[in-house]
Amino acid sequence: MWSSRLLIIAVLVTIECMEVGLNTLNKAATTRGMSNFVFIFYANALALFFLVPSTFIYHRIRPCxxxxxxxxxxxxxxxILSCSVQILLYIGIECSNPTLASAMTDLVPAFTFLIAVIAGMEKLGLKLKSSLAKSIGTTILIIGALLMTFYRGPPIFLNKSISPKSFHQLHISTKSNWTLGGFLLAAANFLLACLYIVQAWVMNDYPEEFMVTTVTCGLVTIMSAVVGLIAEPNPTSWRLKPDLELITVCYAAIFMIVLRSLVFVWALKKKGPVFVVMVKPLGMIAAVIMGVTFLGDVFHVGNIIGGTIIALGFYCVMWGKAKEEMCVENIGMDSGLATTRVSLLRQSDNA
Structure with a gap:
């Protein structure tokens, strides 16, 4: 049992690091001139190229x-939600960096909880430990996100070749972009929480993972093409250079859109949603290491404080959710035992 659990954890951590790697590659490619609108279209189109034959072969064996x-x-x-999330996410990364993107991803459980409360799908019972933990965790997450967005603080790791004067000018010039990036990333993760709810709605009535993924990817490809042609009417913007741009598109299509979807479905079936997202805060550590190493990012005090607060709030929400699921399982087991006892009593009466 422990070996299977460790295997799932190792796979999920690998996927998380690969996702941060994509954000790092995307940031480097857009710095060199790649358009995010063009990138989103090509990544989804290439993913569709792999998904269509895979879905066809799968449903030849198992009818859809x-x-x-x-x-x-x-x-x-x-x-629509998926296309919007991708556009907001990558433009947000272009305005900020992968570290902030990884931190903002941890807001998804908080947004999901808020949407569930507003929509009446979940009651806010502060007398219950699980509900109280999720409420406190959501508040902590929002505070951490605001802190990371509006406060950067003094630098911790700074390239010695950059003088204090030039760093001050760079800090002033990027401050507005950083704030805009924070808002775009928060909006992307709010829509991502909505996406998960709609996805659960779809899968509940139509549990065909391959078909849902392929059809959705095809629609996203069409939508991103329309948006891209409006945002990037210049034909030269659509020419992919056979360097970092092409590597980023192939990486996103094969490892993220296709492989990550299959791994998440596998992990969800094995251990459930709470277990799957427990490794998310590790993405912040990977993002910091990759950002400082490959992009030359300047690491600030605000990154440490805000990231720590976000990780604390994230695990607080996840603890409440795990506690809630344990209570549901226990109720189910108790009702099952009660049903068994009733049936046994009836059998003894009939005897």
């Missing part, structure tokens, strides 16, 4: 359920 129009409409909504 009929796709109803109502389910397709939900997939269309899923595609």
């Amino acid at each position: 359920r009929k796709l109803k129009f109502s389910i397709f409409c939900r997939m269309f909504l899923l595609a």
